[in-house]
Amino acid sequence: MRRASQTETAILGGLSVEPMSGYRLRERIRDVLGHFWSESFGQIYPALSGLERGGFVTRRGSERTGSSLFEITPTGEAHLRELLSEPIQPQPPRNGLLLRLFFGRHLGPVACRELLREAKAEAERRLGDYAAIRTEIVDDPSGGEDRAYWLLTVASGEHGARATIAWAEEALAMLEPVARSTRRQRRLAKEREARLQPWAGCGHLVRRRSRRRPDASGWPGSRRLSRPERRSAGLPGAVNRPSFPRRSGSEAGSPSPCGSSPR
DSSP: OOHHHHHHHHHHHHHHHSOEEHHHHHHHHHHTSTTTOOOOHHHHHHHHHHHHHTTSEEEESOSSTTTSEEEEOHHHHHHHHHHHHSOOOOOOOOOHHHHHHHTGGGTOHHHHHHHHHHHHHHHHHHHHHHHHHHHHHHHOTTOTTHHHHHHHHHHHHHHHHHHHHHHHHHHHHHHHHHHHHHHHHHHHHHHHHHHHGGGTTOHHHHHHHHHSOOOTTSOTTOOBOOHHHHHHHTOTTOBOOOOOOOOOGGGTTOSSTTOSOOO
16 A cells, blocks of 8 residues: 555544544644654645535635635545555664664674663563553544444553563563673782783883893793803703893882883
8 A cells, every 4th residue: 555545544543433624634633643653744634625525525714724614425434444445554663772783793792782771671661551452442432333443552552561671671581691691700800900911111111021032942031041051061062041130129019010111
């Protein structure tokens, strides 16, 4: 069903309940059908003029669309049944919440959980609105045979809101382990950074030692023994182990394990 036909369906359906002015019709579509249907106000008045030219509605009173009273004709009722009998054209889904959750890795579990909490709160608010609409319909004495059909739409909204609440709670539970893992990774990263902080001034020692070519023993910075030293030790291939610099007494109070940097 094309968009214009759906607008005509909403207008003729509203006028089948009672004759209304254009302004009143606009309000009823917003307030009564608003929980499952919406119409642009800029489309209602042109559609009313077109339906009048087609003989589907009649106008009484002023020529102004907003103040005159519109009433559906028998031809309009037949046209309404034809429009309602047309097959429903499925609309492609567009859900901004699910779009953000699908790429939630870039937002992180904390932001995604906040989105879910907001969706749950909105569904709970809608559930309260549906309860008020249900009460209004049940208490309306003019409902007549339409009351049962009206309540079908309210029940659909209630079930949808309850399903959203249940899904949001399940999704929050699913993201809880992910949030704990993220918090643990951040904590470990901070602890590693804190452990490495005292060695921040030791780069000059690492750079100086890395320039020395390692000997056959694989110890960088070790001194190869001279030939007489190897002969006296009885270990022709032996080398001494490197001796690391000892801290002087003046450096004992320095917070850095490397002491003062070389001049």
